[in-house]
Amino acid sequence: MAIVAAVVAALFHFVPGLPTYYVRVIDTVLIYLLLAIGLNMVVGYAGLLDLGFVAFYAIGAYSYAILASGQFGIHLPFGLILIIGGALAGVAGVLLGIPVLRLRGDYLAIVTLGFGEIVRLLMNNLVWMTNGPQGISRIDQPFLFGFALKTPRDFFLLLLPLVLVALMLAWRLECSILGLGWAAIREDQDAARGIGINTTLVKLLAFGLSATLGGFAGVIFAGFQRFVDPVSFGFWESLTIVLIIVIGGVGNLVGVVVGAAVLIIVPELLREYSEYRMLLYGCALVVMILVRPGGIVGRRYNPAWIIQKLGWR
Amino acid sequence: MIRKLLVAVLGGAALAASPAFADIKIGTAGPLSNAEALFGTTWQNGMQLAINEANAAGGINGQKLVLVRQDDQGDPKQGTLLAQKFCDDDSILAVIANFNSGVTIPSSDVYNRCGLPQVTNSSNPKVTAAGYDNLFRPIANDFMQGGAPAAYALQTLGAKTTAIVHDKQAFGEGVATVFRQNFEKGGGKVTSYSGVTATDVDFSAVITQLKTENPDIVYYGGTMPGVGLFLKQLRDLGMKSTFFAADPAFLPDLITTAGPANAAGAIVSFQAPPYDANPKLVKFKGDYKKSFNEEPGPYSAYGYNEAAVIIEAMKRAGSGVTRETIVKELRKTKLDGLMGTVEFDDKGELKSPTLFLYKVKDNDFVLEWPKS
Amino acid sequence: MTLRFEGLTKRFGSLVAIDAVDLTFEPGKITSIIGPNGAGKSTLINMCAGSYKVTDGRILLDGVELQRLKKHQIAGHGVARTYQNIRLFDGMTVQQNLEVCLFSSYFGRTFAEVFVPGMSRRLKSERAALCRDALARFGLARFADALAADLSYGNQKLLEIARATMLEPKVLMLDEPAAGLNHGETDCLKETLRSLVPADRVVIIVEHDMSLVMTLSDHIFVLHQGRLLFEGTPAQVQANLAVQEAYLGSPGDVDDIRDAARSRANRVRLRADADIERRGLASV
């Protein structure tokens, strides 16, 4: 416990001292981490491959953009929209979940992919609401408990605790009976029904919860950028989030953390190669997957292992 | 431990980034690895040219100029990250960023916070809406880009009807909207206003639809290769309407893509006078070909111009060249540039934006309007 | 407490797998269903467990019409089963395989478990305690933290039975529990099965291993081509000629040999299946 506290304290003390660019990079990592934790619930825990996760991210982002900007002259507080955006995304998650209950594997993946694209295209087409490809700019400066969230540092101080809480809750969820239920569905849905698990309910919970996290991340992203446009929510974003959890180690929160760090920081390290960057990134991807197909972090190095290593229960 | 790790990881980036000492650096971020790579790269080549010339002429009071070229992939998120990177790097005194309006708008917040002089190539009117005093746009915005062709179409060509197609991107839809407004204001009739997908290659369905409307003008708001393909298919399907496109189409590739016969008669708006109009441009075109052995891209001249504006300001700032002084000097800019005089109004917009309309005639762009 | 099948019928297209069968199962007894391959034994279990839709007829458990319910609801009413070719949660530990069976009783407390400090640990140890004696009874305690997939074939069979009993079922259906086990394993299986029959539980076994059936069951149903051919005690069944004609083909003691042979065949076959499954089908 003490060690964890120390590490967290160190982060709080140390990171804001870094040059702003690094803080911004870390913020980006944290936002993606939030997304990855969410997606991991569906893909990692319940074994439902979702390629349209970015849709919920977009819903969250646009909730803030629309409810706190000149777009309609509505200016709701950040905290409130955080809840609204999360809720909207969560509802969307469940609504998507209902029709695809019967689908699994790639079939599910493709339907979710289609759903994600549809959402993006609507954001691009419903000009009266989303201002279309022009995007919504001059979004309100977020305030939380009277503090203005202006610089990347402010956002770091918001994001870090949020992510830590999300991680903790996700872990407790993983260990909870619901987490076990998800695992059972992932392993053998029919047998899971056979031991009395209401797969419908449990799946919808997975969709809803993960979507909610996606929504949160979206709201924060919008507040962070103070500009949203459909470009930021393409199919590629969905793939990036999937990549994060797969490269890190599917279903393993430690892996998810590592994955987020690697997949955001590596491209930043490659910046200096300017136009060769994406080429190197592609090579890095293939190599990483070939070297560790199961993800960078092995299954056994999960939070439980850390907790035990820390000698804390 | 964590500290070490962070230092190691992020420090790596810092080292990689750290400059050769005592150079003055100008940062630039644009799309270098996505579908718009052609534009981004040739645009930055233009800047490189201007900077090479400046260095050949002894640089800024003895210091060498360096262009730091970055790839934002037209992605707002990366745009802001890069903005922060430039802000933190004290050796960077000015930036030319970004190419896409959707990236410039969020990144300008960041540049403004650290008072880094920013010269942008994004033409969307919204870009200057925030009224940041460190943001300058030495090119015409979409109002000009979409307005002049409308006037020309109505007055010179006496067109009555137009069909407008755009690629649902910030730029394409932007100019298309302005064109539409002006055309209607001028008493013309818009028979249809439709969006296609930027990545599309097959427009036959839409064109077949347009055919039933048979408008005098077809305006396409979008970039290459879309424009070329659209024009080609427009003619293949036997439509004779005069074709209008914006400056991304000011590119030999338009003619090669659409085919000389199809391209003939197409009207393309561009902000620079013909490359043979004045010695500056002739030289520019020659130098560009020499350095990069290809034709200048549609934005190469703009990039050159934008860099030139900054270099001028730096020269005037003299010994005490800092971000602040550069911003001050940029405001006072009065440069007889590649594409005419550059002066900024208090919003940082080009005071007297120019626009030229070119007509495709036997494999070349020939000045059509204004007739000099 | 009884389980009754009334006019239970299952058709696959034109094929009639089960033809208006009426059966009654007594609690506190082990009832075996035997019959040649394709007699419809497994089909009965699958219908009872809700894996197959019932074409016609009713399945009554304490007056509840099971055939109207969804699979997980049937399980909720206390019907548990094992599968012909083992279906464990391979990626989960042995412990977890049992723990997850407590889903329906703990699901309501999920919110508290996640959000109330300390609750997570409390409920977890509570569940662990519940798993412990099951682990002990089936001699799996030392594998508690091993992945189910890594267990030996015999232990996997045991684990599957353990998982079924975790539900404290009123009806426990075992589909070929001894298939693929060697004699030693079969013997200790017998012991375990005997210990699984409290007074209020219906235990149904579908099995080819005659020696097991005859020594273990209190009552036997003999199915033939989807119909009930005969029912009675092991002695009566063995005495009955019709059964021998239909099922064993020829009288008496040859059986054990043939069954031994068949069960060895089973063992080989099922091992292969299990291996392939474990390796993952697309390990192409």
Place this chain on the structure above:
Amino acid sequence: MTGFLIQQLVNALTIGAIYALIALGYTMVYGVLRLINFAHSEMFMVGGHVAFFLLAATASLAGGPIGVLVMFAVFVATFVAVGLLGVGIEAAAYRPLRHASRLAPMLSALGVAIILQNVVMLFVSRRPLPFPPFLPAVSFKVFGAVVTLNQIFIVAFAVALMLALAWFVNTTTLGVKIRAVSENPQTAQLLGININMPISLIFFIGPGLGALAGTLYASYYGIVVFSMGFIVGLKAFIAAILGGIGSIPGAMLGGFMLGLLETFGAGLLPMLTHGLIGSEYRDVFAFSVLVLVLIFRPAGFLGEAVTEEGMVYKRDF
């Protein structure tokens, strides 16, 4: 009006034929490895470029239509070249991952796609390269619709290729082996079929067809550009799904269906709704259909029905 409809139909068939050709590659690979081969779209793109440079080599870029002989020579060469590339990629990036999770190869395919695209962009050309038409620009008027020789050729050639493939898979020994492997790799393996050979073959034919599609596409639209793969690839993949992933006739049907869907979405929707729903809703329309089809008939139109359990081919991870 009839002219309008027929014109749209012709447009639909042409683009549909190209989708279908690419879809074949996706569906064959998926049928055997259950792998969404994200790199396939780039095979299509590379194919276009290879053909371009072959033509350049044969100095046929001089302009004007190209002789039939040259044309087919180019087709064959392109097919082989890209086919070999495909085999190489499979051996390097997918085969090592066969025993890994199902997501791993999918994502390494993604990486390969990024690499191919950037290699072409960096070392071949950023500019769209002008691709000559194979046939003279002859066009016929059919009930007021303009039909070019090129269009007729593309549809005919695509269909011919598909029939050839169908024949190959259904009658030849190799084809049968391929089918065996795709039916059930285990059994095939247990039967002692060396599964590597059929798989390599699939990774030769699939990309080859993709490359031909790229060539036809390039000559039809008159350009090749490094970024042309991704979207067309995604669409073709959707086509494969619509038709029934894993089914070869399905891929063909799906391709033409998607072509029709798109043209309908872009051309007719605006007219029927009087511009209420503009052509920009074309993709929304297409994707919605995809989603609905998958929800109500997961196996697509020609794929054999799948059970809920059947959808999980292998643990995802």
